[in-house]
Amino acid sequence: MMERALEKGMLAARWLLAPIYIGLSLMLLALAIKFYQELVHLLPQILEIREMDLILVALSLIDIVLIAGLIVMVMYSSYETFIGKLNVAEHKRMGWLDKLDAGSLKLKVAAAIVAISSIHLLKAFMNLDSIPNDKLLWYVIIHLTFVVSALLMGIMDHIASKDSKEQSGGL
Incomplete structure (x- = not known):
């Protein structure tokens, strides 16, 4: 009986991860805002900016995209691993999730x-x-x-x- 209660408690504790995934979603939102902020700063200078500086801005944007993709992969696969199966059947482009x-x-x-x-x-x-x-x-x-x-x-x-x-x- 004690063992069963401990097991139930441990299984229920996995739901403590759910708010963390929500936090990662907020981080994703913050990265999206930063991405567009960088674009808005770039647009007025687009005709005067040096090529090297434009490349540096592009690299910064790529950096943000890579980190955002990393967050998405970690959120989805961790949720599937620790909490429960995501219903990806209705989202055809999410087939990669089954392989992760x-x-x-x-x-x-x-x-x-x-x-x-x-x-x-x-x-x-x-x-x-x-x-x-x-x-x-x-x-x-x-x-x-x-x-x-x-x-x-x-x-x-x-x-x-x-x-x-x-x-x-x-x-």
Whole structure:
């Protein structure tokens, strides 16, 4: 009886995540506002802005889009994993959600972090004159750390999926 009550409590506790997903939705809204704010600031200057500055603005917008996509992936897949199945049958474009498990989500998050880091590194290289060499070196080291981490995660996921196929008689 005590065990059953503990299990019910633990299962009910998963609903504590729901407000967190609502918070992520609000963060998505904040990113959308920031995206359009950047566009509104750009439009009056579009004819005078230097090409390099335009590229930096574009990279900033891409950065926001990557982070927003990451939030959506984490929200949807985490909800499906911990709370309950989303009714995606009526939304034909949400078929990717069925293919997103914890392992593939980790890889997508790692890939997004590498992409975001790449954008920041590219921005730094485009402003080479204003960034000290030691700071630039740290940017490169941090970026390479993200790349190596993502690569190792991918290798570990590949090995784990290969092992699970072998154990289930897939090979």
